[in-house]
Amino acid sequence: MSEKKTAWERMQLVHTSGRPTVRDYIPLIFTDFYEMHGDRFYGDDKAVMGGIARLDGRPVTIIAQVKGRDLNENKACNFAMPHPEGYRKALRLAKQAEKFHRPVICFIDTPGAFCGIAAEERGMGEAIAKNISEFMTLRTPVVSIILGEAGSGGALALGVCDELAMLENAQYSILSPRGFASILWKDASREKEASEIMRINAEDMVRLGVAEAIIEEPLGGAHNDLDKISENIKEYLSQKIPEKCQKDIDVLLKERYTKFRKIGEFIE
Amino acid sequence: MFEDFFNVVKKRFNDSDDEYKPPMFKCPRCQATNPLSKYEELHRVCPSCNYHGRLSARERIAITVDRESFKEFDADMKSGNPIDFPEYNEKQEQLRENTGLNDAVVTGTALIKGSPVVIGVMDSRYMMGSMGSVVGEKITRAFEYATKNNLPVVMFTAAGGARMQEGIVSLMQMAKTSGAVKFHSDSGGLYITVLTDPTTGGVTASFASLGDIIIAEPKVLIGFAGRRVIESTIKQRLPDDFQLAEFMFEKGFVDMIVERKKMRSVLSHLLKLHGFDKKEV
Ligand SMILES: [Zn+2]
Numbered sequence: 001m002s003e004k005k006t007a008w009e010r011m012q013l014v015h016t017s018g019r020p021t022v023r024d025y026i027p028l029i030f031t032d033f034y035e036m037h038g039d040r041f042y043g044d045d046k047a048v049m050g051g052i053a054r055l056d057g058r059p060v061t062i063i064a065q066v067k068g069r070d071l072n073e074n075k076a077c078n079f080a081m082p083h084p085e086g087y088r089k090a091l092r093l094a095k096q097a098e099k100f101h102r103p104v105i106c107f108i109d110t111p112g113a114f115c116g117i118a119a120e121e122r123g124m125g126e127a128i129a130k131n132i133s134e135f136m137t138l139r140t141p142v143v144s145i146i147l148g149e150a151g152s153g154g155a156l157a158l159g160v161c162d163e164l165a166m167l168e169n170a171q172y173s174i175l176s177p178r179g180f181a182s183i184l185w186k187d188a189s190r191e192k193e194a195s196e197i198m199r200i201n202a203e204d205m206v207r208l209g210v211a212e213a214i215i216e217e218p219l220g221g222a223h224n225d226l227d228k229i230s231e232n233i234k235e236y237l238s239q240k241i242p243e244k245c246q247k248d249i250d251v252l253l254k255e256r257y258t259k260f261r262k263i264g265e266f267i268e
Numbered sequence: 269m270f271e272d273f274f275n276v277v278k279k280r281f282n283d284s285d286d287e288y289k290p291p292m293f294k295c296p297r298c299q300a301t302n303p304l305s306k307y308e309e310l311h312r313v314c315p316s317c318n319y320h321g322r323l324s325a326r327e328r329i330a331i332t333v334d335r336e337s338f339k340e341f342d343a344d345m346k347s348g349n350p351i352d353f354p355e356y357n358e359k360q361e362q363l364r365e366n367t368g369l370n371d372a373v374v375t376g377t378a379l380i381k382g383s384p385v386v387i388g389v390m391d392s393r394y395m396m397g398s399m400g401s402v403v404g405e406k407i408t409r410a411f412e413y414a415t416k417n418n419l420p421v422v423m424f425t426a427a428g429g430a431r432m433q434e435g436i437v438s439l440m441q442m443a444k445t446s447g448a449v450k451f452h453s454d455s456g457g458l459y460i461t462v463l464t465d466p467t468t469g470g471v472t473a474s475f476a477s478l479g480d481i482i483i484a485e486p487k488v489l490i491g492f493a494g495r496r497v498i499e500s501t502i503k504q505r506l507p508d509d510f511q512l513a514e515f516m517f518e519k520g521f522v523d524m525i526v527e528r529k530k531m532r533s534v535l536s537h538l539l540k541l542h543g544f545d546k547k548e549v
Pocket of ligand 1: 295296297298299317318
């Protein structure tokens with residue numbers, strides 16, 4: 001286990017070029033991957049990819065936010081910031097998984113849903129809301145893993161699951177520390193301070209009941225040993241997927257709702 | 269000479285204007301200035317452009333439900349401080365004093381022209397109507413109560429952003445509330461959303477967008493991303509009508525735009541069309 005890093009250090013680390021993306025992981029974790037395209041309404045959002053593959057021989061559906069490994073790839077996938085059609089593609093594939101009794105594995109890696117005119121015109125709010133509510137009752141197991149950054153509702157749209165795991169240095173936040181500092185303190189340059197105060201690390205997520213597991217990264221971060229980190233992710237999935245598939249689906253759904261239902265702190 | 273005379277008159281006019289200057293309302297949509305009393309008389313609707321302004325939760329309930337029919341749920345629920353955010357408790361203490369609210373939503377049961385409903389009304393004066401633990405829990409409970417008692421839900425939404433002081437816990441309220449809405453829907457429950465000014469962010473991306481019927485008030489702001497965030501992303505100014513109710517209606521995300529003065533009767537008709545008739549008392 002590498003030494004514990006501060007939120008700010010982790011933030012730099014998940015933005016390191018060379019940090020593995022879902023495209024690096026898929027061939028090392030799954031076999032027979034077939035990518036599927038399009039939301040059947042509008043288009044094919046390259047920020048979200050999905051398809052069918054085998055995990056230890058078992059058919060599974062994979063849905064993932066895609067980061068580029070260089071500028072050209074990033075331009076093509078819009079820096080992993082999906083449009084509404086990306087979320088609708090995700091939901092289509094999730095429903096397909098439900099129909100064919102395949103568990104769903106979501107890989108989250110996004111700064112957030114894209115903020116733009118077209119995204120609003122095509123109903124970003126509706127698309128995210130629909131995913132959140134439909135995933136809550138999706139009658140097949142769902143396991144999500146945060147690979148790097150998970151920003152806001154754009155991440156949660158792939159994050160309603162039976163169990164959420166985070167790579168050791170991955171972060172989950174309601175908005176970027178920069179946005180946080182600029183709204184709350186009217187000073188975006190205080191983002192480092194914001195990152196520490198916001199509680200966005202994997203350990204915070206486990207403590208708050210948001211995540212259940214932390215997947216260890218190689219010393220210095222995931223980019224230092226792709227084989228090792230892929231092995232760790234696979235090990236986690238190879239244990240969790242059969243475990244969730246064995247459960248009675250009604251029990252699983254009840255537990256899924258309860259997981260979110262109990263998050264919050266109030267006094268009566 | 270005439271000019272001088274005019275200036276004298278103008279001066280005098282302005283002087284006297286100063287003396288009786290009535291409080292004015294400047295419309296955030298059309299920028300027109302009208303006497304505040306006129307705006308208030310119209311239940312906060314701009315006399316110039318029909319922009320439907322913000323009401324407090326109590327005011328909204330008063331003009332929507334049958335007199336004395338409202339029974340509040342969880343009136344005393346207050347937020348904890350889940351991520352130990354500095355000065356969050358103090359800030360809330362002050363807001364409670366200023367608004368008379370314990371958080372940004374008021375929920376309960378009521379009658380609308382005799383039809384029983386579970387009603388929720390958000391109040392943007394309380395931390396911009398943002399969704400923290402209390403908003404999430406109260407809305408979730410309201411839907412759970414409605415599911416259990418086969419009641420329809422009418423939700424007036426208003427939210428200007430995330431409850432940043434609750435961090436990720438605030439984000440999770442989107443999942444919690446959307447789950448409760450889904451179970452209510454799966455049980456056959458009717459859910460009517462009324463989008464009021466402003467409905468944005470996480471509330472738009474959760475329960476506000478999940479109504480069987482989605483109504484909006486005229487000229488209110490509806491969207492996911494904030495206007496300034498989009499402008500800074502795309503580096504250009506957005507058209508004035510962007511993200512207004514009429515824009516969202518045009519794009520297919522709103523069923524109808526209903527004026528405040530007709531809201532109660534439209535809601536009543538919709539409830540009756542779904543079989544929620546006057547309850548014999
Ligand atoms: Zn106006």
